[in-house]
Amino acid sequence: MKFKVHILGSGSALPTISRNPTAHYVNIQERHLLIDCGEGTQLQLRKSKLKFQKIDHIFISHLHGDHYLGLIGLLSTFNLLGRKKTINIYAPEKLKELLDQHFKASQSYLGYLINFVATAAKISEKIFEDNVFTVHTIPLKHKIPCTGFIIKEKQKLRKLKPAALKKHQIPIALFHQLKMGEDITLNNQRLSNDIFTLDPEKGRSYAFCSDTKYNQEMVPMINNVDLLYHEATFLEDKRDRADKTFHSTAHDAAKIAKLCNAKKLIIGHFSARYNDTSAFEKEAKLIFNNTVAINDGDCYEIDFIK
Amino acid sequence: MKFKVHILGSGSALPTISRNPTAHYVNIQERHLLIDCGEGTQLQLRKSKLKFQKIDHIFISHLHGDHYLGLIGLLSTFNLLGRKKTINIYAPEKLKELLDQHFKASQSYLGYLINFVATAAKISEKIFEDNVFTVHTIPLKHKIPCTGFIIKEKQKLRKLKPAALKKHQIPIALFHQLKMGEDITLNNQRLSNDIFTLDPEKGRSYAFCSDTKYNQEMVPMINNVDLLYHEATFLEDKRDRADKTFHSTAHDAAKIAKLCNAKKLIIGHFSARYNDTSAFEKEAKLIFNNTVAINDGDCYEIDFIK
Numbered sequence: 001m002k003f004k005v006h007i008l009g010s011g012s013a014l015p016t017i018s019r020n021p022t023a024h025y026v027n028i029q030e031r032h033l034l035i036d037c038g039e040g041t042q043l044q045l046r047k048s049k050l051k052f053q054k055i056d057h058i059f060i061s062h063l064h065g066d067h068y069l070g071l072i073g074l075l076s077t078f079n080l081l082g083r084k085k086t087i088n089i090y091a092p093e094k095l096k097e098l099l100d101q102h103f104k105a106s107q108s109y110l111g112y113l114i115n116f117v118a119t120a121a122k123i124s125e126k127i128f129e130d131n132v133f134t135v136h137t138i139p140l141k142h143k144i145p146c147t148g149f150i151i152k153e154k155q156k157l158r159k160l161k162p163a164a165l166k167k168h169q170i171p172i173a174l175f176h177q178l179k180m181g182e183d184i185t186l187n188n189q190r191l192s193n194d195i196f197t198l199d200p201e202k203g204r205s206y207a208f209c210s211d212t213k214y215n216q217e218m219v220p221m222i223n224n225v226d227l228l229y230h231e232a233t234f235l236e237d238k239r240d241r242a243d244k245t246f247h248s249t250a251h252d253a254a255k256i257a258k259l260c261n262a263k264k265l266i267i268g269h270f271s272a273r274y275n276d277t278s279a280f281e282k283e284a285k286l287i288f289n290n291t292v293a294i295n296d297g298d299c300y301e302i303d304f305i306k
Numbered sequence: 307m308k309f310k311v312h313i314l315g316s317g318s319a320l321p322t323i324s325r326n327p328t329a330h331y332v333n334i335q336e337r338h339l340l341i342d343c344g345e346g347t348q349l350q351l352r353k354s355k356l357k358f359q360k361i362d363h364i365f366i367s368h369l370h371g372d373h374y375l376g377l378i379g380l381l382s383t384f385n386l387l388g389r390k391k392t393i394n395i396y397a398p399e400k401l402k403e404l405l406d407q408h409f410k411a412s413q414s415y416l417g418y419l420i421n422f423v424a425t426a427a428k429i430s431e432k433i434f435e436d437n438v439f440t441v442h443t444i445p446l447k448h449k450i451p452c453t454g455f456i457i458k459e460k461q462k463l464r465k466l467k468p469a470a471l472k473k474h475q476i477p478i479a480l481f482h483q484l485k486m487g488e489d490i491t492l493n494n495q496r497l498s499n500d501i502f503t504l505d506p507e508k509g510r511s512y513a514f515c516s517d518t519k520y521n522q523e524m525v526p527m528i529n530n531v532d533l534l535y536h537e538a539t540f541l542e543d544k545r546d547r548a549d550k551t552f553h554s555t556a557h558d559a560a561k562i563a564k565l566c567n568a569k570k571l572i573i574g575h576f577s578a579r580y581n582d583t584s585a586f587e588k589e590a591k592l593i594f595n596n597t598v599a600i601n602d603g604d605c606y607e608i609d610f611i612k
Contacts, residue, residue: 013382013383013386014383014386014387015348015349015352015379015383016352017349017352017353020349021379039345039346039348039375039376039379040345040346040349042321042345043321043323043326043346046322046323047323063411063412064412064414065378065379065382065408065412065414066379066382069345069375069378069379070345072371072375073321073327073345073371073372073375076319076371076372077319077320077321080319080320081320092411094411095411097407098404098407098408098411101403101404101407102371102404105369105398105400105401105404106369106370106371106450107449107450108370108371143413144412144413
């Protein structure tokens with residue numbers, strides 16, 4: 001069961017030939033999400049051979065151009081490709097107005113509905129839930145209202161042990177009870193659940209911490225996350241610049257990863273002034289060893305913990 | 307003296323890996339203009355190694371996303387690169403509001419001024435003039451208000467003949483009069499201008515006819531143009547679709563080129579449904595032989611007519 005994060009853009013506000021602005025595409029058990037949508041995201045989707053029309057949910061962290069300017073073009077493309085199903089957009093409220101004004105100016109009429117969910121910047125909220133996963137916002141500290149997102153896969157049902165079921169001749173009607181972790185009663189005999197089941201895999205999680213300065217307050221919301229994306233616009237050599245622009249360094253990102261006990265840290269949103277991102281990995285690894293500096297086109301698979 | 311047109315985007319509303327949406331970069335005697343600015347234009351500028359900061363004038367034909375959605379990102383990039391000089395934008399009035407709202411939402415404060423000139427869609431106007439060139443709008447017939455642009459290089463001064471000047475010992479003080487085409491008086495003798503000067507090169511011209519259905523009314527405005535760009539979204543096999551969407555076929559574009567006696571026709575804005583654009587050239591050449599189907603990255607130089 002897939003849980004993959006495709007990096008469509010790993011750069012910051014100044015796009016370069018090799019780094020587009022931020023966009024991550026998430027496939028969690030064939031639910032398809034897009035997180036942030038910088039200019040050029042639709043071309044990045046094409047390059048990564050990802051299907052536009054599978055996307056059902058788009059999450060926008062904040063309204064700096066490098067995180068949303070590709071959205072209008074993408075929504076137009078959905079329309080040109082004949083989309084009929086609703087798209088769900090979770091974003092700062094003001095975005096709805098910007099979208100409406102564009103579509104009014106271009107006299108475009110979409111053949112599908114936009115279900116717009118306004119995010120709050122100051123509190124963490126559950127903004128989506130189905131039977132597979134939930135999404136909560138993570139308030140971040142940036143120059144303008146900005147949220148991260150944590151996607152948590154739901155815990156699976158308990159795993160049945162076929163040999164034990166057969167040995168005790170357990171009728172199928174009782175399987176669901178067992179999967180739910182309950183004991184069962186058969187021929188007036190109470191049988192303990194653990195005879196018949198194994199622990200399921202733990203639900204996996206991905207946290208996307210978009211533009212933010214160092215902010216320990218996010219730690220309780222992302223505790224034990226499997227994969228943490230945290231921005232690292234600068235190295236420590238530009239600490240002043242990071243502070244001034246409400247961004248983080250690789251050092252900051254690694255500190256957060258360590259504090260929240262992440263399994264793995266991926267860093268991006270690199271300032272265009274740096275040509276070589278190996279220094280970012282080096283700086284972060286001093287604090288948190290399992291760190292990767294991302295590139296456009298990368299794909300990170302989140303495995304079940306053994 | 308340069309007059310070059312760089313094609314940054316030759317596709318239409320559905321961008322593909324090989325064709326970005328519309329944007330043309332014009333260098334006329336080191337005056338740098340951008341015409342239309344679809345999503346991704348700033349990356350196309352980088353790929354073509356053109357200097358962002360040299361651009362002083364941006365012309366936007368209409369407010370369909372594939373003609374302007376790269377503008378906000380480009381203006382932000384100007385700012386990040388430290389631009390101080392004013393940028394002149396010529397576009398439908400509504401664009402100003404869209405820009406203002408974006409910059410308000412992102413709390414961005416530009417370090418340079420935008421001089422916004424609203425274009426009228428129904429009449430041709432001179433919207434720019436300096437000592438090198440003029441720009442006039444061309445009303446087009448599209449689904450929403452849309453203008454093309456014609457850039458006309460000014461006629462040069464007459465060329466002096468050094469040998470004749472020397473022979474008659476003409477003082478330098480009279481050179482300007484001669485260049486302006488006037489006769490001169492020397493030692494009470496009237497001397498005809500043509501003894502001392504040759505005809506200058508004729509001013510060159512480039513017409514950009516953005517999204518439009520077939521529209522003969524534009525012909526008087528682009529008569530004898532040196533280089534004509536005319537959209538050709540479809541082939542004649544999609545005549546119904548062209549009519550319905552207020553676009554042209556290669557056949558339509560070629561008819562306009564013939565009627566206005568253009569020297570050369572370049573066609574683009576190809577619908578993404580066509581993989582091979584040689585059929586566009588073929589269809590157009592039946593009517594107007596000097597036709598080229600453009601590609602991203604092409605550069606067309608407009609030479610002086612010998």
